[in-house]
């Protein structure tokens with residue numbers, strides 16, 4: 569059973585790698601969409617630990633949109649986090665209400681700030697791989713946006 573899940577996850581990753589270009593195209597330039605997702609990337613952490621996903625989500629429409637959830641076949645659990653420093657201590661806070669993006673504005677997911685927390689990797693990833701992450705929004709149709717994230721070295725920003 570567990571073996572089957574790993575194989576399925578590998579197949580999904582391979583398929584997404586093939587589709588990566590198309591997903592990029594949809595995210596980047598679909599002219600009728602008010603949404604853009606730039607530089608989606610996952611920082612590689614070996615050994616099955618959680619990884620962080622970064623990107624810049626732009627809202628080019630005229631009403632607010634809200635990222636409410638993220639999901640990926642390559643990870644058992646994905647949460648929206650923000651790293652905050654309080655009393656000199658950095659800690660991560662789950663963004664229960666998601667992340668709202670005003671018209672003309674963008675949400676920048678970057679180190680020591682907003683990030684996707686990608687937990688329980690389902691397969692062995694390597695730098696250069698592409699993984700699908702479905703971003704779910706309120707205030708835009710369709711709600712679900714499959715985005716191809718590139719796996720980058722943990723040392724990259």
Ligand SMILES: [Cu+2]
Nearest residue numbers: 649660683685
């Ligand atoms: Cu986190």
